[in-house]
Amino acid sequence: MKLQRVVELIEQEPAFNLVSHVLPDGDSIGSLLALGEALQKLGKKVALFSPGTLPKKLSFLKGYSSIAGAGMDTAATPVVLVLDCSDPERLDLFREPVLQAREIVNIDHHVTNRSYGTINLVDPQASATGEIIFRLLQALRVPLTASICEALYVAIATDTGSFKYDNTTAAALRVAAALLEYPLKISELAQRLFDERPLAFYRLLQEALATLELHGNGKIASMTVSREMLARHGAAMEDIEGIINYTRNIEGVEIGILFFVENPSEVKVGFRSRQVDISVLAGKFNGGGHPKAAGCRIYSPYAVVREQILREAESLWESYDNAGKERS
Amino acid sequence: MKLQRVVELIEQEPAFNLVSHVLPDGDSIGSLLALGEALQKLGKKVALFSPGTLPKKLSFLKGYSSIAGAGMDTAATPVVLVLDCSDPERLDLFREPVLQAREIVNIDHHVTNRSYGTINLVDPQASATGEIIFRLLQALRVPLTASICEALYVAIATDTGSFKYDNTTAAALRVAAALLEYPLKISELAQRLFDERPLAFYRLLQEALATLELHGNGKIASMTVSREMLARHGAAMEDIEGIINYTRNIEGVEIGILFFVENPSEVKVGFRSRQVDISVLAGKFNGGGHPKAAGCRIYSPYAVVREQILREAESLWESYDNAGKERS
Numbered sequence: 001m002k003l004q005r006v007v008e009l010i011e012q013e014p015a016f017n018l019v020s021h022v023l024p025d026g027d028s029i030g031s032l033l034a035l036g037e038a039l040q041k042l043g044k045k046v047a048l049f050s051p052g053t054l055p056k057k058l059s060f061l062k063g064y065s066s067i068a069g070a071g072m073d074t075a076a077t078p079v080v081l082v083l084d085c086s087d088p089e090r091l092d093l094f095r096e097p098v099l100q101a102r103e104i105v106n107i108d109h110h111v112t113n114r115s116y117g118t119i120n121l122v123d124p125q126a127s128a129t130g131e132i133i134f135r136l137l138q139a140l141r142v143p144l145t146a147s148i149c150e151a152l153y154v155a156i157a158t159d160t161g162s163f164k165y166d167n168t169t170a171a172a173l174r175v176a177a178a179l180l181e182y183p184l185k186i187s188e189l190a191q192r193l194f195d196e197r198p199l200a201f202y203r204l205l206q207e208a209l210a211t212l213e214l215h216g217n218g219k220i221a222s223m224t225v226s227r228e229m230l231a232r233h234g235a236a237m238e239d240i241e242g243i244i245n246y247t248r249n250i251e252g253v254e255i256g257i258l259f260f261v262e263n264p265s266e267v268k269v270g271f272r273s274r275q276v277d278i279s280v281l282a283g284k285f286n287g288g289g290h291p292k293a294a295g296c297r298i299y300s301p302y303a304v305v306r307e308q309i310l311r312e313a314e315s316l317w318e319s320y321d322n323a324g325k326e327r328s
Numbered sequence: 329m330k331l332q333r334v335v336e337l338i339e340q341e342p343a344f345n346l347v348s349h350v351l352p353d354g355d356s357i358g359s360l361l362a363l364g365e366a367l368q369k370l371g372k373k374v375a376l377f378s379p380g381t382l383p384k385k386l387s388f389l390k391g392y393s394s395i396a397g398a399g400m401d402t403a404a405t406p407v408v409l410v411l412d413c414s415d416p417e418r419l420d421l422f423r424e425p426v427l428q429a430r431e432i433v434n435i436d437h438h439v440t441n442r443s444y445g446t447i448n449l450v451d452p453q454a455s456a457t458g459e460i461i462f463r464l465l466q467a468l469r470v471p472l473t474a475s476i477c478e479a480l481y482v483a484i485a486t487d488t489g490s491f492k493y494d495n496t497t498a499a500a501l502r503v504a505a506a507l508l509e510y511p512l513k514i515s516e517l518a519q520r521l522f523d524e525r526p527l528a529f530y531r532l533l534q535e536a537l538a539t540l541e542l543h544g545n546g547k548i549a550s551m552t553v554s555r556e557m558l559a560r561h562g563a564a565m566e567d568i569e570g571i572i573n574y575t576r577n578i579e580g581v582e583i584g585i586l587f588f589v590e591n592p593s594e595v596k597v598g599f600r601s602r603q604v605d606i607s608v609l610a611g612k613f614n615g616g617g618h619p620k621a622a623g624c625r626i627y628s629p630y631a632v633v634r635e636q637i638l639r640e641a642e643s644l645w646e647s648y649d650n651a652g653k654e655r656s
Binding site: 186 | 485489490491492493494496497498499501502504505506508509513514515518519522523524525526527530531533534537538540542546573574577578579580602
């Protein structure tokens with residue numbers, strides 16, 4: 001069993017490099033910090049790494065400031081634990097030292113994981129890498145601490161969207177329950193992770209909502225923002241992600257579209273869908289993604305892009321809807 | 329033990345009236361439907377009641393259309409199970425028949441419950457009445473069905489705000505996990521319960537965000553909406569509740585304020601707070617509420633109210649903040 005092999009390796013070795021993927025989220029950082037603290041509790045030497053910048057909103061987690069952005073030496077410490085990373089490309093500047101390590105322990109829950117490790121502890125049934133780390137810590141018989149529980153709770157809550165996504169399984173909820181045996185400040189955590197946003201986001205949201213239009217008998221909603229708006233409010237690209245979900249959260253809307261005007265001849269289009277496979281539409285414009293969240297980039301003026309995309313979206317919805325009517 | 333007394337009563341009696349509180353939420357309706365279906369499975373005769381209008385967004389729940397708004401006959405069926413109702417006043421038109429019933433089983437989790445039952449199964453430690461119903465069904469050894477699990481999941485998810493509030497306990501998560509042994513469509517449920525809103529809400533939000541201002545070094549945020557705006561967009565008073573939370577979700581903001589201009593000489597003021605007890609401020613204007621969510625109504629023109637409230641809010645925050653600095 002893979003878990004047992006990882007347990008044995010950890011018991012044998014004295015020192016470890018731990019690393020998360022680039023643009024890390026709560027699952028990646030939470031898993032990194034929880035496993036890092038646990039290994040230290042076992043008397044191991046531990047170095048934590050994450051490529052690029054860390055999300056500031058996770059800075060309250062214990063150990064956050066000990067995560068380094070460079071300097072992994074896999075010649076000196078040849079065992080690497082890679083967390084929540086489906087592909088070595090996502091390790092950015094750590095790709096090379098990791099791939100040269102003697103032991104690469106690939107701990108992940110992405111179904112797309114490329115099995116690049118010497119041990120691949122990959123469980124696509126797990127809601128989050130944090131859920132796998134919890135099981136690993138149990139197998140290692142590490143006593144949990146409040147900060148380990150907090151980090152793992154952040155991991156699971158993040159990847160399930162506070163238990164709203166379909167990866168919210170009975171197993172995920174049981175692990176979350178076990179973590180809650182420590183008195184975590186749930187409402188404070190949830191506010192930090194999910195509800196709190198900078199003022200710039202709300203300024204941008206206001207302008208975006210002012211452009212909100214419904215099409216195709218209310219089945220399609222669109223909003224438009226631009227690089228210029230982003231700059232004017234000091235908003236970040238990640239704020240765009242928060243805004244696109246608003247299009248799909250309108251009662252009756254099946255397809256949400258966000259136009260992001262990069263410049264006069266380039267528009268990024270983001271799609272969200274409830275039922276119909278929207279990646280097909282993105283694919284028509286050389287984009288891609290998942291059935292319910294996809295995107296593409298079109299090198300044409302906004303007015304042209306808008307007209308094309310809305311026409312295609314309406315036609316996609318109509319054929320989906322007609323097929324449904326025929327079935328019933 | 330109270331639970332055992334309820335079990336015995338249910339086993340003895342052939343027929344039951346079940347009733348929720350007025351303006352019922354997901355916990356109230358979910359508990360009502362789950363217990364109703366379970367009792368029917370046990371061969372009991374069951375009548376379901378809820379005073380006034382039901383929330384449309386719960387209409388997908390099995391049995392929803394069987395809930396009656398009138399006609400409870402406690403002379404014919406003298407056993408009433410009252411769900412999630414802290415006070416008989418909240419039973420509205422059912423108050424009288426309920427209080428005349430031979431057996432009133434008061435099943436609730438509100439700490440303010442007035443113990444008006446002949447049996448009071450009240451557990452303030454429970455996250456939701458649905459959590460108590462789950463334990464009752466286990467004690468009754470009723471086999472669960474997908475629809476019972478869905479109704480109870482809705483109950484617990486609603487009252488914990490999708491596991492974001494501080495009543496999210498290990499016990500609540502374990503019950504949710506047990507319910508998820510049935511394959512519920514979690515993301516669909518979450519979207520219906522938490523994320524989906526009518527177009528009118530987003531139109532109102534846009535206008536509200538256009539009035540967003542920060543005060544007191546960014547510690548206080550205010551927005552203004554009016555009865556006239558509500559009417560113009562066809563929005564409902566409940567949409568206001570959704571909007572006020574936006575004031576507190578801005579990074580750095582400690583006190584959020586929503587002014588609702590009822591008419592030229594009347595303003596309702598809603599408060600949200602992170603740390604400071606805001607009910608004190610509402611109290612100064614003959615209002616009230618909880619430490620982190622309160623409100624008041626002032627019979628003065630908007631400009632006057634706004635100036636008064638902002639001055640008081642800034643002074644409240646300053647004294648709280650200074651006290652904190654002295655402590656540390």
